[in-house]
Amino acid sequence: MTTFDSTKRSLPELLKDITTGKTQLPDFQRGWVWDDDHVQSLLVSIARSFPVGAVMLMETGGEVRFETRPVEGIDPDSVTKEAVCLVFEKVNTGGVQLSVFELITASYAAEGYNLRDDWFGSDIRDVPSRKARFEEHELLRDVQSTDLLQAITLLQTRERKLEDLKAGKMGKQVRPVSAKRASVLDLPLDAYRRWADVVEKGFVEAAYFLKGECFFSRRELPYATQLVPLAGVMTLLGNRWREPRIHTKLSRWFWSGVLGELYGGSVDTRIALDLEELMDWLNDGTELPRTVIDASFDPTRLESLRSRNSAAYKGINVLILRKGAEDFFWKGNIQALDQQGVELDIHHIFPRTWCEAQSIPPRVYDSIINKTPISARTNRMIGGDAPSVYLARLQDHKQVQLDDAAMNTLLEGHRIPAATLRADDFDAFYQQRKHRLRTGELLATTFHFTSHPSRLCY
Numbered sequence: 001m002t003t004f005d006s007t008k009r010s011l012p013e014l015l016k017d018i019t020t021g022k023t024q025l026p027d028f029q030r031g032w033v034w035d036d037d038h039v040q041s042l043l044v045s046i047a048r049s050f051p052v053g054a055v056m057l058m059e060t061g062g063e064v065r066f067e068t069r070p071v072e073g074i075d076p077d078s079v080t081k082e083a084v085c086l087v088f089e090k091v092n093t094g095g096v097q098l099s100v101f102e103l104i105t106a107s108y109a110a111e112g113y114n115l116r117d118d119w120f121g122s123d124i125r126d127v128p129s130r131k132a133r134f135e136e137h138e139l140l141r142d143v144q145s146t147d148l149l150q151a152i153t154l155l156q157t158r159e160r161k162l163e164d165l166k167a168g169k170m171g172k173q174v175r176p177v178s179a180k181r182a183s184v185l186d187l188p189l190d191a192y193r194r195w196a197d198v199v200e201k202g203f204v205e206a207a208y209f210l211k212g213e214c215f216f217s218r219r220e221l222p223y224a225t226q227l228v229p230l231a232g233v234m235t236l237l238g239n240r241w242r243e244p245r246i247h248t249k250l251s252r253w254f255w256s257g258v259l260g261e262l263y264g265g266s267v268d269t270r271i272a273l274d275l276e277e278l279m280d281w282l283n284d285g286t287e288l289p290r291t292v293i294d295a296s297f298d299p300t301r302l303e304s305l306r307s308r309n310s311a312a313y314k315g316i317n318v319l320i321l322r323k324g325a326e327d328f329f330w331k332g333n334i335q336a337l338d339q340q341g342v343e344l345d346i347h348h349i350f351p352r353t354w355c356e357a358q359s360i361p362p363r364v365y366d367s368i369i370n371k372t373p374i375s376a377r378t379n380r381m382i383g384g385d386a387p388s389v390y391l392a393r394l395q396d397h398k399q400v401q402l403d404d405a406a407m408n409t410l411l412e413g414h415r416i417p418a419a420t421l422r423a424d425d426f427d428a429f430y431q432q433r434k435h436r437l438r439t440g441e442l443l444a445t446t447f448h449f450t451s452h453p454s455r456l457c458y
Contacts, residue, residue: 014055023057026109100184101145108189118196119145130200139207141218146184147228149192151199153184154232154275156191179228179271195235202235203227209234209241213251214322216335222311223263229274230254236279246282253278253292258315260295299438305368308346313368316437317346321373325413328394329378343376349416349433350426353384360426369434372414387421 017023045052105115114125121129130148134140157177164174206227215221233241233250240246253274257263262270270291277289297312305313326333330342338344348355348370355365364370374382381397382390395402402410408418415436420429 026058099146100149100181103185104149104187107185108192111189113189113193115192119148130196133200134203137204137207139210139215139218139221140203142224143203143227147224147231148196148199148203149184149187150179150271151202151228151231151235152192152195153187154179154229154272155195155199155235156187157183157272158275177272177276179268179275181268199231199235202231202233205234205237205241206230209247209250209254212247213254214318214335216339220314220318222258222314225267225271226254226257226263229271229278232275233278233282237282249282250278253281253289255315256292256295258311259297260291261311262291262294264311297438299434302369302434302437303364303367306363306366316368317373320414323413323415325373326410327375327378328407328410329381329397329400330375334373334375337375344373345376345379346371346373347379347382349421350387350429351382351384351390354386355426358426364430365426369430369437372416386424388424391422 014023042052101115101119108115114122114127116122117125117127119129119131121127121132131145134143154177157175160175161177209230210221221227237246241250257274273290277285277287278291280287281289281292301312302316305316307313308317321333321335324333327337330337332340334344348365349372350360350365350370352365355370378394381394385393391407394400395404395407411418411421415433417429417432417436420432
């Protein structure tokens with residue numbers, strides 16, 4: 001008897017079975033993903049009698065038990081778990097590609113575990129949502145199910161490697177620590193159940209660490225990918241990450257990844273290496289993690305940082321904010337105002353209109369050297385005027401009333417050289433602020449620079 005059968009059924013018959021409940025979706029099937037264009041194209045194809053592909057139907061029963069109404073008269077031993085998982089992956093890889101989470105959901109469903117309920121929750125089955133718990137933390141609101149699975153896979157494969165070494169295995173006999181897709185798809189259900197709750201706590205500890213580094217909103221985070229190894233390390237460390245010596249090393253590793261721009265693109269290999277090497281280093285090892293070794297920051301990179309979406313741009317902006325940079329108009333530091341809902345953004349210090357009038361090219365005036373976070377109210381008061389003009393206007397405002405010394409203190413909090421700004425000397429300001437940014441506390445201690453000042457040429 002063959003396990004699979006290919007047959008033709010009419011569309012009205014299929015629709016009737018769906019409406020009567022004879023044909024249902026298994027719990028592991030993902031939710032609706034088609035947009036209106038996909039639906040419209042399907043209807044047009046049906047109306048014109050074009051081929052529209054196949055519909056896979058699985059009879060209930062056998063080794064696998066899904067939460068769906070059984071069909072009468074079916075041999076309960078006719079379907080195996082392996083067949084379910086293989087066919088589900090092969091058939092569903094057309095169209096909108098399945099995610100790792102969706103494939104593992106199908107695999108775990110064949111073992112009687114509902115991964116969708118664990119992540120999204122279920123009111124019907126009274127299962128709390130893990131995703132909702134992540135969203136209680138601002139910095140974890142965009143954590144995906146695949147991030148959790150990848151972090152668990154890191155720890156499960158690390159545990160497996162340690163067991164191989166303990167058993168005396170050598171060379172290729174030792175299975176590696178891995179965060180690759182194939183390894184995540186091989187994650188056993190028992191490993192997921194054992195690690196899921198503690199890794200969730202690891203992500204929460206990672207959020208606490210990031211707050212300590214002065215990241216308070218999700219949009220400020222340079223790399224979502226760096227959260228995975230960070231959460232894995234936090235899971236293994238527990239409260240030890242708060243120890244000064246360990247915290248210093250952890251901070252150096254984190255900022256090396258950010259300012260060295262090492263966590264963009266495909267980073268599965270780096271994630272696995274960092275978990276191993278960082279843990280060894282934190283546990284009194286002498287070898288630096290690869291990310292710390294690979295990190296470099298050319299001072300001229302400051303001149304080309306123009307996109308606020310780049311990791312280094314976000315990182316440097318937070319380094320400015322963590323020193324308590326305050327707004328030029330509203331009373332309060334920028335991060336406190338941000339948490340209060342005050343409209344903020346990163347704006348030009350020498351306004352664009354003024355720079356263009358001086359024939360300064362966008363590649364120069366749009367760099368991070370000429371930008372700083374301020375409120376929308378301050379930016380409107382700055383307008384397109386020269387600094388000497390808008391500073392006087394800000395200081396003389398009846399609700400501000402600051403003398404030069406007080407305003408200079410605010411400027412210095414943004415690493416802005418007050419004298420050259422007041423003199424409207426863009427070239428001197430540019431060189432001085434670049435020097436101040438690259439010699440800031442964290443940049444100076446994380447990287448070693450060679451001094452080679454550049455000359456502005458328009």
